Amino acid sequence: MVHILTRQNSIANHFLAELRNIEVQQDRMRFRRNLERLGEIFAYEISKTLTYEPMEIETPLGVAETSLIHEQPVLATILRAGIPMHQGMLNVFDHADCAFVGAYRKTKKSGTFEIRKEYVSSVGLDNRTVILVDPMLATGRTAVLTCKDLLDEFAIKSLFIVSAIASEEGIAHVQAFLPQVQLWVGDVDSELTSKAFIVPGLGDAGDLAYGVKE
Secondary structure (H helix, E strand, O other), rough: OOHHHOOOOOHHHHHHHHOOOOOOOOOOOHHHHHHHHHHHHHHHHOOOOOOEEEEEEEOOOOOHHHHHHOOOOOOEEEEEEOOHHHHHHHOHHHHOEEEEEEEEEEEEOOOEEEEEEEEEOOOOOOOOOEEOOOOOEEOOOHHHHHHHHHHHHHOEEEEEEEEEEHHHHHHHHHHHHHHOOOEEEEEEEEEEOOOOEEEOOOOOOHHHOOOOOO
């Protein structure tokens, strides 16, 4: 199942437009903040799909009936680009547990690349709802590798992947290898370059947020 924010007009369009805009990108703090804002919107939208239970809340004048989330999800992020969106989701799911994954592309002399995953720090994920933040779903290989490793280690109840921008190829790759996963993306682009960057995309989210890596 794929949910695309920009298929329905909302303020998310403005945040995503600024993320793509080459001039606005020069303001690194605003770039991070726009990723954070998108994370907040994604969290709100995903919250509608979670399990709730009836509760009674004592007020100064009586008792109010409401429904509250049964258990907050675990928010996982792929470092480093995912940090701002992860923070946005944490602003909303403010009692959530968190997991952090260090995964990256290693380019070979041939121009191809492999995905390396060298760091994972996580709470227990058995019978938990997990939301993985990966801002740019290009080939989808990093997200699939990360999710498959987590699924092999834990009995995860349900799994979401959240991205600001995804390619059609990346979505197809996730659907082929992780059919049980729900995808939530800001927008979908059709093209990938030979170096697997999304076109028109927005560039390298990690570099724009934190500086060009060596």
